Amino acid sequence: MINIYFAAGQALWPKYQDPLRAALQDAGIQASLSAECADPSQIDYIVFAPGGEVQDFTPFTRCKAVLNLWAGVERIVGNPTLTQPLCRMVDPAMTAGMVEWVVGHSLRHHLGMDRHIINPSHIWDPTCPPIAAERAMTVLGLGALGQACAAALQGIGFKVRGWSRTTKAVAGLETFHGPQGLQTALTGAEIVVLLLPKTTETENILNAESLAWPARGAVILNPGRGHLIDDFALLAALDSGAIGHATLDVFRVEPLPADHAFWAHPRVTVTPHVAAETRPTSAARVVVENIKRGESGLSFVHLVDRTRGY
Numbered sequence: 001m002i003n004i005y006f007a008a009g010q011a012l013w014p015k016y017q018d019p020l021r022a023a024l025q026d027a028g029i030q031a032s033l034s035a036e037c038a039d040p041s042q043i044d045y046i047v048f049a050p051g052g053e054v055q056d057f058t059p060f061t062r063c064k065a066v067l068n069l070w071a072g073v074e075r076i077v078g079n080p081t082l083t084q085p086l087c088r089m090v091d092p093a094m095t096a097g098m099v100e101w102v103v104g105h106s107l108r109h110h111l112g113m114d115r116h117i118i119n120p121s122h123i124w125d126p127t128c129p130p131i132a133a134e135r136a137m138t139v140l141g142l143g144a145l146g147q148a149c150a151a152a153l154q155g156i157g158f159k160v161r162g163w164s165r166t167t168k169a170v171a172g173l174e175t176f177h178g179p180q181g182l183q184t185a186l187t188g189a190e191i192v193v194l195l196l197p198k199t200t201e202t203e204n205i206l207n208a209e210s211l212a213w214p215a216r217g218a219v220i221l222n223p224g225r226g227h228l229i230d231d232f233a234l235l236a237a238l239d240s241g242a243i244g245h246a247t248l249d250v251f252r253v254e255p256l257p258a259d260h261a262f263w264a265h266p267r268v269t270v271t272p273h274v275a276a277e278t279r280p281t282s283a284a285r286v287v288v289e290n291i292k293r294g295e296s297g298l299s300f301v302h303l304v305d306r307t308r309g310y
């Protein structure tokens with residue numbers, strides 16, 4: 001019997017229990033699935049989420065993989081007790097949600113929608129926005145989410161540049177990589193999207209120096225992680241007009257503290273880490289795909305590289 005321990009927190013268990021059972025059944029896998037664990041040494045797979053029950057993986061001596069329900073792994077990847085393979089979540093429904101968030105917020109700024117939505121003085125201003133082909137966008141991070149967003153933005157017609165750690169050839173996308181490619185990727189960008197993981201290399205990637213590289217008045221969209229931006233440098237860039245607006249979904253401390261300057265800043269939009277939630281039905285299939293692979297001796301998909309940190 002395969003024993004699966006759902007250690008992603010009691011709050012998620014009611015949402016995931018039925019989709020996981022259905023996915024196991026569809027895959028023809030007979031398993032015991034429980035949110036309780038009497039004997040860690042008998043567990044074959046752990047379904048994990050930050051804030052869940054397991055902090056110490058040492059007693060899970062038989063565990064073949066830890067299957068994270070989140071795309072980001074920064075809250076588990078450095079756990080010194082974790083010796084088992086760690087897989088992150090790449091969920092097609094989560095990707096769809098991220099594409100919608102990024103495209104929606106890009107179009108808000110591209111079209112200048114706020115001018116018409118918030119117009120208490122009833123000003124008739126027929127200034128026409130440029131079309132997308134005249135708007136330079138840069139996506140930092142060309143992984144599962146960054147590439148999907150870049151493709152959707154290109155589909156609308158935006159001029160999109162992308163930046164990643166390693167060289168990437170993506171059809172129709174002008175790509176740059178490594179620390180040496182960052183300035184070129186950002187220079188002149190009018191909308192910058194952050195879809196990088198939180199690692200020691202990406203922390204404060206947008207700082208006082210790099211916030212000066214996009215076009216004056218550029219918009220920053222951050223659905224990646226709060227740590228990617230130096231908050232004080234961003235506030236200074238907003239106040240000086242170097243950056244025109246920041247739409248932020250993720251923060252160094254979540255929930256964003258009530259007294260944080262982002263809440264009150266007129267050119268900051270706060271969304272409460274809702275850009276792309278993992279969706280139980282599709283995510284359950286991804287989890288079960290990895291269990292199936294583990295049982296067949298195949299390599300896991302979406303395996304995290306511990307040394308890279310993502």
Ligand code: NAP
Nearest residue numbers: 071072141142143144145164165166197201223224275276
């Ligand atoms: P992914 O597939 O692992 O892609 C990460 C991308 O970042 C890759 O292109 C990688 O480059 C690049 N990268 C990593 N370190 C870099 C560095 N030092 N310099 C330049 N590029 C670097 O991750 P994903 O699935 O797209 O997710 C990205 C992040 O989105 C997650 O880690 C998470 O923080 C965030 N997220 C947020 C939400 C939300 O609701 N707000 C939801 C899901 C995910 P290579 O391609 O060269 O490896």
Ligand code: GLV
Nearest residue numbers: 069070071072278
């Ligand atoms: C959400 O932020 C995730 O990493 O899945």
